[in-house]
Amino acid sequence: MKIFGKLLLLGSGLIAALFIFSTFYHIYQLRNEAKKYPPPGKLITVDNNKMHIFTEGQGDITLVFMAGSGTSGPTIDFKPLWSKLLDEYRITVVEKAGYGWSEQSAGSGDIEKMLEKTRKALKLSGEDGPYVLVPHSMSGLEAIYWAQKYPDEIRAIIGLDPAIPDHYLNSAFKLPSKSQLYIMYFMSRIGLTRFMGSSELERNLPLLKSKDLTVEDKEKLTAVFYKSSLTKSMLNEIDYIEENASQVKRNGIPSDIPMYFFIAENSDLSIIPNWTADLSKYLDEVKSGNYKMLNTGHYVHHEKSDLIAQEIKRFIREKF
Structure with a gap:
């Protein structure tokens, strides 16, 4: 003994x-x-925290890219898509607190507060609406909420396999346990993620194998992953997910806002039942609602950026 x-x-x-x-x-x-690897865009102070806003292009229409939960480096994550849209549009990538080059924040994950920070950061950075919102995954809730509260600021929503309220209000939906999340949070905060093997790192960052990124892009993506993987801000957002979904559900569908969803047929979101069916059903209630099924995983903008860019241009020309 x-x-x-x-x-x-x-x-x-x-x-x-x-x-x-x-x-x-x-x-x-x-x-x-x-x-x-300094921030490629502007750091805007919002409520005593610096938010990173990246902008490129000179078009009359501004597309605002909004990252899904846990996307550590939104600016680079969206690059395979936004780089193909610069010839016609101004693009902006909003990195919320705890994402990408933005600072951490102990603030609430309440959707009202997140939206107001996003709007304030855009205005302070000199970006004016109305915008075409391009949300991926969980940020679909924030995009819909934005259209509900400030419809005059939104031209359209182009969803990249976006979330809608019913996804999180389904009785079968179960979040990972808090103990699991906090173990992963602890590991990322003390840097244990740096000791991943190359295959494990590529599993977390599939864009490391992408031909759409330069070697420097991939180095930046890896660095920002070590900085901003599963931050406290991301955990706060997860804590509020069902409450936020309920709020957006109560407000109804902003049916006057044109919407086009790119839906992944092979989404790996096994914790969320009926993901694909709920998205197509949601658009039935939108006056100008369209969708395109894609034979991809959840990060549709990684795998089908050429097709999506062409479709976005066609959709915007038809609507505006």
Whole structure:
């Protein structure tokens, strides 16, 4: 028993030493990466936190890209798509608190507060509406809520396999346990993610194999992943997901806003039943609602960026 106790103590000490080493190495690397890869857009101070707003292009219509939950580097994540739209439109990528180059925030994940920060950041950065919103996944809720509250600010919603309220209000929907999420949060905060093998890193960042990104893009994507993977802001957003979905559901469908959804036939969102069917059904209630089924996974803008860019241009020409 004494030997077992000593072994246990030794093992605990080694684990503690590993955590300490990982934490200090992570902090050191974050400082180096911040110098090497500064924000490509503007850092806008909103409620004492800096939000990153990236803009390119000079078109008369502005497309606002809104990232799904847990997307660590939205600006680069959307690049395979937005880079193909610059010839006709102004594009803007909003990185919420805790995403990409934006600062962390202990603020609430309440959809009202998130939307107001997004609107304020855009206005302070000099971007004027009305906008065409391009939300991916969970940010579909925020886009719909925006159209409900401020319809004059929204020209259309172009959803990239976007979430709608019914996805999260289905009785079969179950979130990962808080213990699982906080274990992953702890691992990312002390930098254990830096010790992933290349295959595991590519599984988390499939764009590392993309031909649409440069070598430097991929280096930036990896660096921002280490900085902003599963942050406290993302956890707060997950905590509010059912409450936010209920709020958007109560407000009804903004049926006067044109919508076009790109729906993934092979979405890997197994925790959310009827994802595909609910999206097509939602558009039945929209006066100008269209959708296109794509033989892809959930990140449709990674796998079908050429097709989606062509369809976005066609849709906007027809509507405006």
